[in-house]
Amino acid sequence: MNPILEAPTLITWVGSVNWTVGFLTTVGIFAIVALALNLQWGYTGVFNFGVVAFFMVGAYTSSLLTLEPASEFEDYAFGLEWPIPVGWAAGALAAGVLALLVGLPTLRLRRDFLAIATIGVATILRSVVNSTEGLANRGAGLNGIPRFLDGLADGADYRWVMLGIVLVMLAFSYLVLQAATASPWGRVLRGIRDNEDTAMAAGKHTTVFRMQSFVLGGMMMGLAGAIFAHRQGAISPTGFSDLFGTFLVWTMLIVGGSGNNRGAVLGALAVGFFWFGTPLIQEDLPDFLGTRVFQLRELAIGALIIIFLLLRPGGLLEEQPRVSRFVPKPGRRPAVATAGHEEGGP
Amino acid sequence: MIDIIQLVIIGIIVGSIVGLGAMGLTLSYGVMKFANFAHGDSMALGMFLAFIVVGDLGWAGGNIGRLSFGWGMIPAIALAMAGVAMLNVGADLTIYRRLRSRGAGIIAMAIASLGLGIMVRAVVQMIWGSAPQRYATGINPALTLPGDLKVKPDQFFIVGLTLVVAFGLYLLLYRTQLGKAMRATSDNPELAEIAGIDTQRIRLSTWAISGALTALAGVMLAIQAQLRFNAGFEFLLPLFAATILGGIGNPWGALLGGLIVGVTQEVSTEWIDPGLKPGVPFVLLILILLVRPRGIFGSSV
Amino acid sequence: MNPLLEATEVSTGYGELEIVHGVSVDVDQGELVTIIGPNGAGKSTLLKAIAGVLPKFSGTVTFDGRDVTPLSAPKMVAAGASFVPQTDNVFPSLSIRENLEMGGYQRVSGVSDRVAEVLAMFPELERRPGEQASNLSGGQRQALAIGRALMLDPRLLMLDEPTAALSPVMREEIFDRIEEIRSRGVAVLMVEQNAKEALARSDRGYVLVAGEAVLEQAGREMLDNPDVGRLFLGLEAAESAS
Numbered sequence: 001m002n003p004i005l006e007a008p009t010l011i012t013w014v015g016s017v018n019w020t021v022g023f024l025t026t027v028g029i030f031a032i033v034a035l036a037l038n039l040q041w042g043y044t045g046v047f048n049f050g051v052v053a054f055f056m057v058g059a060y061t062s063s064l065l066t067l068e069p070a071s072e073f074e075d076y077a078f079g080l081e082w083p084i085p086v087g088w089a090a091g092a093l094a095a096g097v098l099a100l101l102v103g104l105p106t107l108r109l110r111r112d113f114l115a116i117a118t119i120g121v122a123t124i125l126r127s128v129v130n131s132t133e134g135l136a137n138r139g140a141g142l143n144g145i146p147r148f149l150d151g152l153a154d155g156a157d158y159r160w161v162m163l164g165i166v167l168v169m170l171a172f173s174y175l176v177l178q179a180a181t182a183s184p185w186g187r188v189l190r191g192i193r194d195n196e197d198t199a200m201a202a203g204k205h206t207t208v209f210r211m212q213s214f215v216l217g218g219m220m221m222g223l224a225g226a227i228f229a230h231r232q233g234a235i236s237p238t239g240f241s242d243l244f245g246t247f248l249v250w251t252m253l254i255v256g257g258s259g260n261n262r263g264a265v266l267g268a269l270a271v272g273f274f275w276f277g278t279p280l281i282q283e284d285l286p287d288f289l290g291t292r293v294f295q296l297r298e299l300a301i302g303a304l305i306i307i308f309l310l311l312r313p314g315g316l317l318e319e320q321p322r323v324s325r326f327v328p329k330p331g332r333r334p335a336v337a338t339a340g341h342e343e344g345g346p
Numbered sequence: 347m348i349d350i351i352q353l354v355i356i357g358i359i360v361g362s363i364v365g366l367g368a369m370g371l372t373l374s375y376g377v378m379k380f381a382n383f384a385h386g387d388s389m390a391l392g393m394f395l396a397f398i399v400v401g402d403l404g405w406a407g408g409n410i411g412r413l414s415f416g417w418g419m420i421p422a423i424a425l426a427m428a429g430v431a432m433l434n435v436g437a438d439l440t441i442y443r444r445l446r447s448r449g450a451g452i453i454a455m456a457i458a459s460l461g462l463g464i465m466v467r468a469v470v471q472m473i474w475g476s477a478p479q480r481y482a483t484g485i486n487p488a489l490t491l492p493g494d495l496k497v498k499p500d501q502f503f504i505v506g507l508t509l510v511v512a513f514g515l516y517l518l519l520y521r522t523q524l525g526k527a528m529r530a531t532s533d534n535p536e537l538a539e540i541a542g543i544d545t546q547r548i549r550l551s552t553w554a555i556s557g558a559l560t561a562l563a564g565v566m567l568a569i570q571a572q573l574r575f576n577a578g579f580e581f582l583l584p585l586f587a588a589t590i591l592g593g594i595g596n597p598w599g600a601l602l603g604g605l606i607v608g609v610t611q612e613v614s615t616e617w618i619d620p621g622l623k624p625g626v627p628f629v630l631l632i633l634i635l636l637v638r639p640r641g642i643f644g645s646s647v
Numbered sequence: 648m649n650p651l652l653e654a655t656e657v658s659t660g661y662g663e664l665e666i667v668h669g670v671s672v673d674v675d676q677g678e679l680v681t682i683i684g685p686n687g688a689g690k691s692t693l694l695k696a697i698a699g700v701l702p703k704f705s706g707t708v709t710f711d712g713r714d715v716t717p718l719s720a721p722k723m724v725a726a727g728a729s730f731v732p733q734t735d736n737v738f739p740s741l742s743i744r745e746n747l748e749m750g751g752y753q754r755v756s757g758v759s760d761r762v763a764e765v766l767a768m769f770p771e772l773e774r775r776p777g778e779q780a781s782n783l784s785g786g787q788r789q790a791l792a793i794g795r796a797l798m799l800d801p802r803l804l805m806l807d808e809p810t811a812a813l814s815p816v817m818r819e820e821i822f823d824r825i826e827e828i829r830s831r832g833v834a835v836l837m838v839e840q841n842a843k844e845a846l847a848r849s850d851r852g853y854v855l856v857a858g859e860a861v862l863e864q865a866g867r868e869m870l871d872n873p874d875v876g877r878l879f880l881g882l883e884a885a886e887s888a889s
Contacts, residue, residue, distance in 0.1 A: 537738065540732060
């Protein structure tokens with residue numbers, strides 16, 4: 001075993017370019033999901049532990065609508081060959097409807113009830129796909145999902161087209177969210193988040209805003225899922241694991257800095273590089289670690305969440321303060337009326 | 347009809363395991379105030395800690411009556427309970443207490459517990475692998491009851507143990523100063539401090555008891571089904587459904603909630619595809635949130 | 648002789664917001680002392696800081712000649728100074744007896760004897776010790792909260808507005824109990840909104856305005872003090888008359 005002969009293969013030029021393009025495409029899709037979660041959690045405090053469910057609904061909806069009709073060896077519904085952009089819009093819409101359905105019974109209650117409810121939705125979706133005949137080809141998954149703008153480039157060069165599509169969609173999502181969160185609507189969302197640290201909902205008014213944020217974020221997750229499906233070309237229920245689709249995104253947001261759109265994108269890049277990069281060094285690791293690299297990176301994801309919560313709760317890029325520094329920070333007790341000012345309430 | 351009765355019996359068995367796990371979950375939820383998302387993975391850790399004794403070390407021990415496992419399961423369970431209790435206590439000392447003293451709020455603690463759960467699951471998978479395992483290789487022939495109903499000796503054991511544990515928990519919570527102080531801290535932690543109760547000690551005791559119950563539930567789940575590194579995580583939804591059905595902080599509610607979840611889930615397979623079973627606790631959860639978000643039996647928080 | 652409790656130049660508040668600015672208060676053995684003042688003057692905040700519920704920004708507190716400034720609430724109770732908050736002062740899902748037992752949590756022995764003694768002081772609680780506290784009326788809850796604070800035989804009882812939101816009859820009842828407790832040698836420091844009734848029964852009073860102590864006087868004298876009367880008592884009389 002000559003160490004020189006074992007030099008990592010990823011250093012080759014073509015290998016690294018191909019990997020980088022593929023990596024940026026994947027991370028771009030994740031960044032859209034992280035932005036969506038940032039809208040829900042970072043700006044509104046909506047506690048969604050079922051990100052992958054919305055992603056999966058978007059992926060399946062768009063795939064089923066744009067695929068060719070099922071062949072005799074396959075068993076799925078629709079197959080309408082609709083244009084891909086229509087499929088994406090439908091995917092976003094379906095995920096928004098899911099958010100509405102899950103949000104209606106839970107968003108007016110304690111904040112953590114939404115997390116408890118959503119953490120199970122993906123499990124259920126997976127079992128629905130797996131066990132329903134004639135819906136989405138069950139465990140075998142969907143194959144041959146058409147590419148968007150397939151005519152623009154041949155074969156391996158298509159990866160550049162895909163990267164371009166993802167970056168355009170990411171830029172679009174980013175700008176929409178920047179505008180939304182800077183608007184008066186965004187200010188209301190932050191107000192709701194900061195004044196509900198007790199995790200109890202307060203009144204119908206705030207529930208409506210939380211619902212808007214939850215549904216809009218869910219739609220963006222659905223859109224990202226749709227893009228993902230057409231990029232992969234094939235999807236199956238097992239590909240949408242909670243760890244991959246939900247907790248990885250949470251880690252991205254916590255590491256990057258929630259309440260900050262740039263932080264969400266940075267977190268997607270940093271955590272994504274760690275997540276997708278570690279398998280590359282698998283062969284360079286000692287055997288014991290190398291064979292366990294997938295569990296090790298999971299372990300690291302869990303540890304990252306805890307370490308950032310403990311040591312850097314604001315993430316790499318902290319949320320810029322938008323209110324006067326004289327206003328007490330959230331989490332403190334409400335200010336007691338100071339002397340001289342007669343307090344109206346109790 | 348016999349089919350339904352048979353399904354109800356299986357539901358009671360599964361429900362006992364859910365109830366056992368939910369009793370641990372509801373205790374920590376009531377006292378700590380946050381949803382412990384590491385609870386499922388701690389269950390998985392518990393089942394594999396027991397496997398160290400009866401599997402890895404091979405100390406199965408002589409048979410206990412007609413049960414599938416031997417006397418070795420007793421030290422195995424003790425190790426599992428102690429191990430998960432220590433995990434919980436250690437997590438409080440290193441993570442939750444710091445977040446609490448910073449005033450980080452229950453949501454930050456819930457997210458941290460999720461991180462811990464991911465870590466526990468990864469470690470379990472790293473050590474014991476992904477392939478399902480069993481404590482005992484032999485078969486556990488079912489006893490045939492009148493009406494051709496089938497119940498395995500192991501399943502009698504699971505239900506009996508759950509009842510014994512529930513009674514023990516009752517004695518603890520209503521007959522000991524520690525248990526009453528746990529209920530008081532769950533009611534109002536600030537007042538508990540003012541009354542002179544060392545609430546941090548109560549929290550650690552609660553974590554330890556909750557961890558022991560979690561481990562026990564994990565071992566029972568593995569006896570009923572099998573050992574899988576992600577079996578606990580997939581059990582989270584029924585556990586939370588049972589906890590919320592019974593009212594957060596209410597152990598009897600959690601046990602009854604567990605039985606409701608278990609029986610509904612199993613009986614539903616008479617009409618729906620068994621593959622859709624995971625959806626049943628979710629539907630129950632949504633229903634209770636719509637109708638009575640504080641749970642059927644009332645919440646102590 | 649040194650006072651039982653001596654709080655010197657205490658500043659405190661919530662978070663970084665200072666509400667009480669260098670206030671000194673003392674209570675002698677067996678004395679009944681009342682702090683009055685307008686809404687938002689920081690009376691309750693001061694009491695919570697002395698009881699160890701809130702941190703003190705500066706100043707010192709000695710109790711029985713011992714520096715207790717940094718002590719947390721459970722340690723203050725152990726030292727012999729019990730505190731009764733204004734609201735949420737009973738454990739709702741616990742029974743009356745269990746509430747009292749929690750007050751005696753730090754007792755090594757004799758909990759059930761002490762429960763019996765305390766119950767004997769409050770006949771309305773003694774009748775049904777198994778009743779869950781959430782089913783009690785406002786006055787009964789207040790009685791239970793005071794009873795809980797007596798479980799460790801404290802030498803000082805700190806009460807935050809014990810008669811707030813009670814009917815006039817219940818108010819009298821609670822004040823009578825407080826006097827009875829004082830007659831057994833327990834010093835009482837209380838914050839009161841019903842200044843007139845409280846001062847009439849107090850040995851001494853403090854007036855707190857804008858987070859500062861502006862007046863300290865014997866209870867009776869304070870009642871006769873024209874400034875106090877005009878500022879607080881008269882105002883309250885007018886309010887209750889309307």
